[in-house]
Amino acid sequence: MKKSDDFYSRVYEIVKCIPSGKVTTYGLIAEFLGAKSSSRMVGWALNAVIDRIDIPCHRVVNRLGELSGKMHFDHPQQMKDRLLAEHVEFIGEAVDLSKHLWKPDDALTDL
DNA sequence: CGGGTGACTTTAC
DNA sequence: CGTAAAGCCACCC
Numbered sequence A: 001m002k003k004s005d006d007f008y009s010r011v012y013e014i015v016k017c018i019p020s021g022k023v024t025t026y027g028l029i030a031e032f033l034g035a036k037s038s039s040r041m042v043g044w045a046l047n048a049v050i051d052r053i054d055i056p057c058h059r060v061v062n063r064l065g066e067l068s069g070k071m072h073f074d075h076p077q078q079m080k081d082r083l084l085a086e087h088v089e090f091i092g093e094a095v096d097l098s099k100h101l102w103k104p105d106d107a108l109t110d111l
Numbered sequence B: 001c002g003g004g005t006g007a008c009t010t011t012a013c
Numbered sequence C: 001c002g003t004a005a006a007g008c009c010a011c012c013c
Helices: A007-017 A026-032 A036-048 A076-085 A104-109
Strands: none
Touching (some): A007 A104, A026 A036, A026 A104
16 A cells, blocks of 8 residues: 555555544644645545445534534434544534544554 | 537626 | 525546
8 A cells, every 4th residue: 555646545555544433624634634724525535435344434514513524424323423423423413523533643653 | 629518616696 | 594695625527
């Protein structure tokens, strides 16, 4: 495996590294990749792999912790349901980032 | 190269 | 809270 293929591949690698019970944001991933303004591409990249269980797209939320991508799931409720199953606490419809925010930097330890 | 796109973000009304 | 618009950038054709 290469450490850097494309922007997309990097997104997948990072998302796959998100530990259970943790979530991250599009902006954080994009920023980590060096293109903080390409946060949209992060979500778009996930949409291309939404079918791959290898990539827990449900652990990626917007900067407020809202499940902005749930609408793209076959069953939107599943996104929140999965997070709840991973002991992720919610504040209304948003994840409690103050307790479950994960940074790509933490992946460096494993990569 | 250029145009279209988007699961973002920010500002504004 | 809602919608709108702009900025922004990588990918695809």
